[in-house]
Amino acid sequence: MADIKAPSAARTATPEARARPRESRSAKSIVLHRARELALVPALLLLMVFGAFVNDSFLTERNLISILGASAALAMVVLAESLVLITGKFDLSLESVVGIAPAIGALLVLPAAQAGFGTDLPTAVGLIAIVLVGAVIGAFNGVLVVKLKLNAFIVTLAMLIVLRGVLVGATEGKTLFGMPEPFFTLATSTFLTVPLSVWIAAAAFGIAGLVLKYHRVGRALYAIGGNPEAARAAGIRVDRVMLGVFVVAGALAAVGGLMQTGYVGAINANQGTNMIFTVFAAAVIGGISLDGGKGTMFGALTGVLLLGVVQNLLTLAQVPSFWIQAIYGGIILVALMIARVTTGRAQD
Amino acid sequence: MTTSAIGPVAGHEGVPLVEATGIAKRYGPTVALQDGRLTVRAGESHALVGRNGAGKSTLVTILTGLQAPDAGTVLFDGEPAPPLADRDAWRRKVACVYQRPTVVPELSVAENLFINRQPQGRGGFISWRRLKAEAAQVLDTWDVHVDPDARTADLKVEDRQMVEIARALSFGARFIVLDEPTAQLDNREIERLFTRMRALQDSGVTFLFISHHLQEVYEVCQTVTVLRDARWITTAPVAELPRAALVEAMAGEAITESKARTKPDVPADAPVLLDVRGLTSTSYENVDLTVRRGEVVGLAGSSGSGKINLAESFAGLHTPTAGTALLDGEPLPFGDVPAALRAGVGCVPRDRHGEGLVYGMSIGDNATMSVLSSLGRYGFVGPDRKRAFADGLITRLDIHAEGPDQPVSDLSGGNAQKVVMARALASDPRLLVLINPTAGVDVKSKESLLARVDHARDDGTAVLVVSDELDDLRRCDRVLVLFHGRVVAEHQAGWHDHELIASVEGVGHTGSPVRGARNGAPSPHRPAAEPQGENNG
Numbered sequence: 001m002a003d004i005k006a007p008s009a010a011r012t013a014t015p016e017a018r019a020r021p022r023e024s025r026s027a028k029s030i031v032l033h034r035a036r037e038l039a040l041v042p043a044l045l046l047l048m049v050f051g052a053f054v055n056d057s058f059l060t061e062r063n064l065i066s067i068l069g070a071s072a073a074l075a076m077v078v079l080a081e082s083l084v085l086i087t088g089k090f091d092l093s094l095e096s097v098v099g100i101a102p103a104i105g106a107l108l109v110l111p112a113a114q115a116g117f118g119t120d121l122p123t124a125v126g127l128i129a130i131v132l133v134g135a136v137i138g139a140f141n142g143v144l145v146v147k148l149k150l151n152a153f154i155v156t157l158a159m160l161i162v163l164r165g166v167l168v169g170a171t172e173g174k175t176l177f178g179m180p181e182p183f184f185t186l187a188t189s190t191f192l193t194v195p196l197s198v199w200i201a202a203a204a205f206g207i208a209g210l211v212l213k214y215h216r217v218g219r220a221l222y223a224i225g226g227n228p229e230a231a232r233a234a235g236i237r238v239d240r241v242m243l244g245v246f247v248v249a250g251a252l253a254a255v256g257g258l259m260q261t262g263y264v265g266a267i268n269a270n271q272g273t274n275m276i277f278t279v280f281a282a283a284v285i286g287g288i289s290l291d292g293g294k295g296t297m298f299g300a301l302t303g304v305l306l307l308g309v310v311q312n313l314l315t316l317a318q319v320p321s322f323w324i325q326a327i328y329g330g331i332i333l334v335a336l337m338i339a340r341v342t343t344g345r346a347q348d
Numbered sequence: 349m350t351t352s353a354i355g356p357v358a359g360h361e362g363v364p365l366v367e368a369t370g371i372a373k374r375y376g377p378t379v380a381l382q383d384g385r386l387t388v389r390a391g392e393s394h395a396l397v398g399r400n401g402a403g404k405s406t407l408v409t410i411l412t413g414l415q416a417p418d419a420g421t422v423l424f425d426g427e428p429a430p431p432l433a434d435r436d437a438w439r440r441k442v443a444c445v446y447q448r449p450t451v452v453p454e455l456s457v458a459e460n461l462f463i464n465r466q467p468q469g470r471g472g473f474i475s476w477r478r479l480k481a482e483a484a485q486v487l488d489t490w491d492v493h494v495d496p497d498a499r500t501a502d503l504k505v506e507d508r509q510m511v512e513i514a515r516a517l518s519f520g521a522r523f524i525v526l527d528e529p530t531a532q533l534d535n536r537e538i539e540r541l542f543t544r545m546r547a548l549q550d551s552g553v554t555f556l557f558i559s560h561h562l563q564e565v566y567e568v569c570q571t572v573t574v575l576r577d578a579r580w581i582t583t584a585p586v587a588e589l590p591r592a593a594l595v596e597a598m599a600g601e602a603i604t605e606s607k608a609r610t611k612p613d614v615p616a617d618a619p620v621l622l623d624v625r626g627l628t629s630t631s632y633e634n635v636d637l638t639v640r641r642g643e644v645v646g647l648a649g650s651s652g653s654g655k656i657n658l659a660e661s662f663a664g665l666h667t668p669t670a671g672t673a674l675l676d677g678e679p680l681p682f683g684d685v686p687a688a689l690r691a692g693v694g695c696v697p698r699d700r701h702g703e704g705l706v707y708g709m710s711i712g713d714n715a716t717m718s719v720l721s722s723l724g725r726y727g728f729v730g731p732d733r734k735r736a737f738a739d740g741l742i743t744r745l746d747i748h749a750e751g752p753d754q755p756v757s758d759l760s761g762g763n764a765q766k767v768v769m770a771r772a773l774a775s776d777p778r779l780l781v782l783i784n785p786t787a788g789v790d791v792k793s794k795e796s797l798l799a800r801v802d803h804a805r806d807d808g809t810a811v812l813v814v815s816d817e818l819d820d821l822r823r824c825d826r827v828l829v830l831f832h833g834r835v836v837a838e839h840q841a842g843w844h845d846h847e848l849i850a851s852v853e854g855v856g857h858t859g860s861p862v863r864g865a866r867n868g869a870p871s872p873h874r875p876a877a878e879p880q881g882e883n884n885g
Contacts, residue, residue: 227453233450235435235436
């Protein structure tokens with residue numbers, strides 16, 4: 001800290017007289033802050049109680065674990081998207097990363113007879129390649145957006161289409177299966193009866209939350225999303241941080257794709273298709289602002305869980321499959337309205 | 349006053365805290381600053397005044413290290429200024445509080461004070477406890493009563509300014525530039541700001557104070573530097589420079605009086621076309637105003653005086669809260685632009701980039717935008733008729749262009765402004781409202797635009813000109829001056845520049861400062877700042 005010369009006048013002014021109102025105000029503002037973070041928790045609890053009433057099998061350990069397992073891949077992509085959104089940018093192409101990254105990993109490993117590239121690389125290399133592909137795609141997006149100053153929305157929309165096309169082209173539209181067992185480990189092996197993917201997603205959220213709250217790099221994301229000029233003036237390397245966020249987001253989405261692969265047991269040419277809508281819904285319901293600079297990892301996580309529970313309830317209630325989408329979309333709208341009312345501020 | 353008497357921070361005897369000499373800066377063909385000079389002594393509050401375009405902002409960007417001058421030197425405490433890239437070194441010397449906030453709105457006050465230098469604990473993680481404690485300490489030290497946990501977006505403008513000042517001080521800077529800090533404040537907030545400025549000054553902070561309100565210069569500053577036409581004019585102790593002399597230094601000599609108009613006076617029996625009674629809104633109050641057929645009335649005032657809002661009200665952009673306006677005996681439809689157009693109001697909006705032109709469209713499309721319904725039936729527009737009409741306008745206004753199909757984005761500022769004028773004239777209006785009609789255009793286009801105003805006048809149109817430019821106002825038959833939303837003066841054609849500037853700046857020649865009533869008076873004599881803000885460079 002630079003030297004602060006205390007003006008004598010300020011020192012003698014009764015500090016205790018000022019301290020009191022400030023304390024009470026700060027307590028209030030902390031409560032308010034928490035309220036925003038926890039906005040979805042009541043809705044989530046209400047939904048759980050509701051679920052327990054309408055269906056006996058809802059509140060069983062087995063079902064709850066299955067909700068978590070089904071949500072893990074979505075959670076990873078929501079985490080990735082939230083980081084990009086907090087920085088004030090967009091990345092639509094993450095849903096295609098969910099498909100293409102594990103597919104390339106698989107193609108590197110699979111023999112040519114099973115539609116692979118025929119490189120027959122070791123499984124470990126294939127797994128590492130998955131994360132690398134995600135990071136490289138993120139870096140590519142980042143360079144276009146940050147260095148070439150292209151609009152993030154349209155760049156990543158184009159990338160979404162390109163990558164989708166590459167996936168279909170590389171697999172010739174076929175479903176990839178028969179990958180070595182480690183490709184499925186995340187979803188199939190469990191620790192304390194909970195799938196590994198859930199633990200990893202939880203850890204990823206924990207680490208991201210910690211960094212966002214307690215590290216300069218994390219705080220830099222909020223500063224950039226809130227006012228990039230002010231961030232630049234404060235000495236933050238805005239371009240470098242943004243590029244890094246795109247890379248990390250791509251890698252996280254790739255891991256999400258691997259989880260999805262394990263959960264499904266194969267890689268369909270459509271893996272990840274339309275997922276981005278759910279991702280945005282979860283992030284925005286969870287309080288991540290589309291304008292940047294706002295939102296917490298905890299909020300994003302509650303958004304994911306809420307959608308997971310709703311999805312599960314709809315399945316348990318045996319809603320005719322033709323109607324599930326309409327109801328699902330309606331519930332997202334209602335959740336947005338509830339979030340708007342409970343937080344008392346405009347949703348961006 | 350000698351430097352040694354000033355107190356704690358006068359490090360080197362006699363060496364000024366900031367000394368800028370021979371500063372020159374050009375942006376392309378425009379000379380923003382030709383001979384900028386500034387000498388600020390430690391511990392004083394130094395005013396920097398000058399009309400729009402005098403070079404104040406340019407000088408500030410150079411003093412704060414955002415741009416390098418083309419020529420000249422800047423010394424801090426007698427030592428050369430640090431290189432531009434060394435932001436930290438600059439931050440330790442000088443900071444500027446701009447009108448536009450440089451804080452992150454969603455973060456807390458405490459965090460904004462320490463962005464990117466948050467106190468870290470073990471493992472490089474931020475210690476929020478220490479951050480809050482240090483923020484509270486900084487705010488306490490400089491006597492800023494703001495909750496460190498508050499969301500910065502929730503702060504009032506005055507508190508936000510104080511947070512920015514405290515942040516600058518916490519970097520070690522003791523030289524603070526305040527760029528029109530009072531523009532968005534009401535009277536009581538201004539008083540509080542001045543009280544705090546004096547307290548900070550007592551503890552060794554030096555201010556460079558920029559304001560359009562000369563009254564404030566006399567209230568809070570000890571020394572004043574005047575810039576005019578990109579040049580340094582004078583630096584003098586405020587006490588030794590009477591208002592008249594200061595205004596004269598800002599305006600320059602009134603050499604233009606020889607250009608007294610030769611136009612005939614508007615006949616006294618010319619019918620009143622626009623008749624405004626008691627018009628009131630949030631940014632102006634109780635305005636009475638008449639414009640006769642063939643009369644050009646000017647509307648002057650500083651930014652925040654409400655002049656632009658008033659003019660925009662006639663064009664249907666705002667709805668006043670009280671009062672009436674009759675155009676040729678018919679009530680003027682407020683808050684409804686199409687109705688205002690039908691009633692015969694043509695308007696040149698205040699900012700051609702923001703509201704005047706659609707840059708992606710052609711000259712013809714822009715010029716005919718508001719008259720399309722008269723060019724065809726059922727909303728269909730014949731391309732030939734439109735083209736012929738646009739061709740007519742291009743010739744009439746002497747727009748230098750290839751033709752109506754050329755995009756307006758190709759045009760120079762002067763020609764683009766002519767297109768805006770063409771659109772206003774396209775509907776043959778009875779009342780022409782011109783807001784900053786010659787802003788940012790070259791001398792020739794300016795003459796041509798003003799000549800169009802004279803033509804319109806001769807055709808019997810009533811014209812209302814809102815402008816900061818004396819040249820625009822000199823053509824008017826009368827100029828009304830708005831100060832904080834009230835009409836405070838009326839000048840018949842032939843006024844002297846310093847008279848007009850004095851009443852615009854609120855140092856009335858009647859001797860009673862218009863802001864005099866504000867001490868202790870709770871009623872806001874200064875209406876809330878115009879939300880859209882005037883662009884005054």
